[in-house]
Amino acid sequence: MNIRSINKNLDQFTVMLSTTRLDFDILILSECRIKKFSKVPQLAGYSSFHTENNRLQNDGVVIYAKLGMNVSVWEPRFTDGNCLVCTAGDKFAFIGIYRSPSYSNIDAFLSCLNNLVLSLKAFKNISLLGDINIDIKANNTDSRSSHYLTSTAALGLLPAHTYPTHLGNCIDHVLLKTNLPSKVMVLDNLITDHSPTILCLETGSHVNPKSHKTIIRTDYESIKNALNDADYSTVMCTFDADQAADRLISIVSSTVNAYTKTVETSRRKNILKPWITLGLLRCMRNRDKMHMKLRKDPGNQILKVTYKRYRNFLNNLLNRLKCDHQTAEFNKAKNSPKAMWNNLHMNSWLNIPIHTMPLTRLTNFLSIIARNLAAKITPPVTNSSLATDNQANSLVLTEVDYGEVERIICGLRDDCSPGWDKISATILKASKNALIPPITHMCYLSISTGVFPKVLKRALVSPIFKQGDRSDVADYRPTSCCPRLRPRRLLFLYILQELCIFPG
Numbered sequence: 001m002n003i004r005s006i007n008k009n010l011d012q013f014t015v016m017l018s019t020t021r022l023d024f025d026i027l028i029l030s031e032c033r034i035k036k037f038s039k040v041p042q043l044a045g046y047s048s049f050h051t052e053n054n055r056l057q058n059d060g061v062v063i064y065a066k067l068g069m070n071v072s073v074w075e076p077r078f079t080d081g082n083c084l085v086c087t088a089g090d091k092f093a094f095i096g097i098y099r100s101p102s103y104s105n106i107d108a109f110l111s112c113l114n115n116l117v118l119s120l121k122a123f124k125n126i127s128l129l130g131d132i133n134i135d136i137k138a139n140n141t142d143s144r145s146s147h148y149l150t151s152t153a154a155l156g157l158l159p160a161h162t163y164p165t166h167l168g169n170c171i172d173h174v175l176l177k178t179n180l181p182s183k184v185m186v187l188d189n190l191i192t193d194h195s196p197t198i199l200c201l202e203t204g205s206h207v208n209p210k211s212h213k214t215i216i217r218t219d220y221e222s223i224k225n226a227l228n229d230a231d232y233s234t235v236m237c238t239f240d241a242d243q244a245a246d247r248l249i250s251i252v253s254s255t256v257n258a259y260t261k262t263v264e265t266s267r268r269k270n271i272l273k274p275w276i277t278l279g280l281l282r283c284m285r286n287r288d289k290m291h292m293k294l295r296k297d298p299g300n301q302i303l304k305v306t307y308k309r310y311r312n313f314l315n316n317l318l319n320r321l322k323c324d325h326q327t328a329e330f331n332k333a334k335n336s337p338k339a340m341w342n343n344l345h346m347n348s349w350l351n352i353p354i355h356t357m358p359l360t361r362l363t364n365f366l367s368i369i370a371r372n373l374a375a376k377i378t379p380p381v382t383n384s385s386l387a388t389d390n391q392a393n394s395l396v397l398t399e400v401d402y403g404e405v406e407r408i409i410c411g412l413r414d415d416c417s418p419g420w421d422k423i424s425a426t427i428l429k430a431s432k433n434a435l436i437p438p439i440t441h442m443c444y445l446s447i448s449t450g451v452f453p454k455v456l457k458r459a460l461v462s463p464i465f466k467q468g469d470r471s472d473v474a475d476y477r478p479t480s481c482c483p484r485l486r487p488r489r490l491l492f493l494y495i496l497q498e499l500c501i502f503p504g
Contacts, residue, residue, distance in 0.1 A: 002098075002131040002172060002194035006032040006062055010041050011273055011322065012191045015284065020187070022198070026071075026086060027064040030098035030131045034060030049073040051082045061096045061130070076116050080109040083116070092201075093123040097130030106134070106144050110151045117155045127199060128157055128175040137162045137170040160184040165195040174199050190291040190311070219259040220430055226255045227431035235438040241445040245453030248438050249485065253421045260422070275325040276318070283314055362463050365473040400443040405436050412484060419483035420460050428484055439485065456483055 003009050006029055017024065027046065034040065040050045046064035052075060054060050061082045065071045073086045081099035088094070095116065099109055113128075120126055135142040136149060136159055149159070157175035161184040165172035174184050174197055181202040186195050235247045290307040297303060333339030409432045412425035428435060446452060459480035468475035 001029055001196040002031045002166075002192060003029045004031055004033070004192040004194070006034070006060070007038070007041060009191050010043070011276075012284075012318070014043070014273070015276065015281070016187075016189050016191060016196070019189070019285075020198070025066050025069060026088075026094060028084075028086075028094065028096035028129050029062045029064075030060075030082070030096065031058050032060030032062045032098075033058050034062070047071075049084060049086070051075050051084055053078070054082060056100050056102065058100060059098065061098050063094075063096055076112075076119075078112045078116070080106070080112070083112075085116070085120070087120075087123065090122070091124050093120045093126045095120075095126070095128045095130070097128065097132060099130070099132050099134075101133040103133075106148060110148065114151065114155060117157065125178040125180060125201065126157065126176070127178070127201075128152070128173065129197070129199065130173065131171060131194065132173050133171050134173075135169040135171055136173065137164060140169070142169075160199065161186060161197070163195075165197065166193060172197055180204075188288070188292050188295070190288055214262050214264050216260060216262050218256070220426065222259045223255055223427055224430045226259070227252065227427075228434045230255065230434065232434075232438040236441055239445060241442065241449055241451040242453050242455070244438075244442045244445050245455045245485075248442055249421050249423070249455055249483070252423050252427070252435070256422050256427060273322070275321040280314075280318065280321075287311055287314055361473050362476065365476070366461055366463060366478045369478060400440050400447065402436050402440055405440045405443065406432060409436070409439075416484070417481050419481050420458055421483050421485075423484050425484055442485075456485065458483070 001013070003013060013029075017027075027043070032040075032050070034050055034054050040048050040062055042048055043064050046066055048062060048064050050062045051060055059082050061084045063073055063084050063086050065073070065086060065088075069088060071086055071088050073084060075084055078097075080103040081097055083098075084096045086094040086096065097113075103109065117126065132148070134144050134148050136145050152158075152175055156177040158177070160174040160176045160182060162170050163186040164170055165186060172194055176182060176199075178201065183200045185198040185200075187198065189196060230251055232248070232251065235244050235251070238244050238247065287307075287310055290303070290310060294300070294303050294307050330340065333342070409425075409428050412428060414425050414429075416425060418424040442453070459482045461478045461480050463473075463476040464479050466475055466477050
């Protein structure tokens with residue numbers, strides 16, 4: 001698609017992708033207007049590549065390839081235009097091109113194209129896609145069309161469609177050299193004055209099922225009522241810290257799971273950007289319908305004026321809502337460097353490359369970190385070496401009361417992720433009156449017996465990239481998401497236990 005400035009129109013392009021209900025492998029955008037030091041915005045789920053040799057103001061070709069695909073992208077030497085080549089495996093080559101209308105002579109362009117296609121002769125399937133600014137529709141008046149089509153046909157590239165894509169002219173081309181079944185569609189979707197084109201190649205390989213967006217819905221009111229009515233006698237009657245913790249987490253986790261479900265959302269209701277509401281989506285669909293009516297009746301001046309006013313109003317509204325949203329997000333994060341960095345990343349103002357990392361490699365690496373660290377630690381002291389009167393009286397853990405547990409629960413942060421047990425701070429706060437007695441009993445048993453419950457030692461470990469090479473597992477650090485039922489005093493007990501001051 002000719003996007004007429006990628007930084008301006010990428011949001012609407014993302015919305016358009018979702019409305020097609022197709023799962024695209026490769027996206028090629030032309031006339032991206034990439035300046036010398038500008039950043040190319042990222043697209044969730046895709047790796048991005050862009051041209052560096054952008055001589056004219058409107059130049060720039062960007063290719064987005066789905067994460068996990070085995071692709072290689074490079075920029076060949078090309079005069080009178082921009083070009084990126086994307087190869088997938090050893091069978092497919094995709095050529096993305098933007099040729100500005102300011103180039104009147106096509107000989108230099110065709111010469112570079114000829115050399116490029118000949119260099120790709122090892123690939124059985126070659127596709128050329130882009131805005132060439134040469135009209136190839138039937139009965140056209142462009143004198144260059146015949147020379148262009150003859151030259152590309154000699155290379156085995158034949159036009160896959162001749163439908164109008166810009167003001168009644170077919171200047172956005174899809175040329176193919178392949179024996180595979182293929183289909184080309186031209187969309188009546190308005191983002192710029194160029195119609196997007198879709199190329200589908202039947203490779204015969206496995207087709208991934210359609211991806212659906214899912215959300216997790218939790219009925220907090222039902223969880224609160226169920227926990228208030230739950231029977232905690234099995235927790236209160238035990239005198240083993242491990243059993244008390246196991247039974248308490250089992251009761252709460254089973255209740256949370258019973259009133260939590262994952263549901264698929266309608267693609268028509270998916271909110272792709274925080275500032276694009278369902279009402280705005282309906283307005284955008286209405287704008288596209290008006291555009292289709294105008295194309296069928298271009299002489300209708302009333303429809304033309306109405307459509308232009310509606311389109312301009314909607315574009316101004318989208319831009320204003322986006323700016324207001326970003327300003328509000330940065331104002332909220334002005335006192336938090338971490339939140340400010342996340343906002344910069346999410347708004348794609350930084351050209352941060354995204355790489356995939358095999359899960360097995362990360363798991364194997366993270367699993368040996370603890371063992372390597374433990375091997376470097378000096379052996380802990382024993383109980384006998386600390387059994388003097390002075391040292392025995394230097395540490396005191398008083399009994400836990402209801403008031404302390406309530407203060408700890410009320411002080412939990414609501415924005416922290418729950419652990420593996422799915423017990424969040426919101427659930428603990430909503431049902432604190434029912435949960436304070438069993439939690440207090442569990443803490444009392446842990447401190448009085450010197451046993452830190454095994455179930456509270458479990459954590460969700462996530463790899464976080466720090467610096468260096470994103471493809472190197474050594475440049476990732478593990479972060480642990482622990483259960484919310486882990487008071488600080490029990491963590492202190494855990495430290496004492498590891499130092500062998502308490503048994504167990």
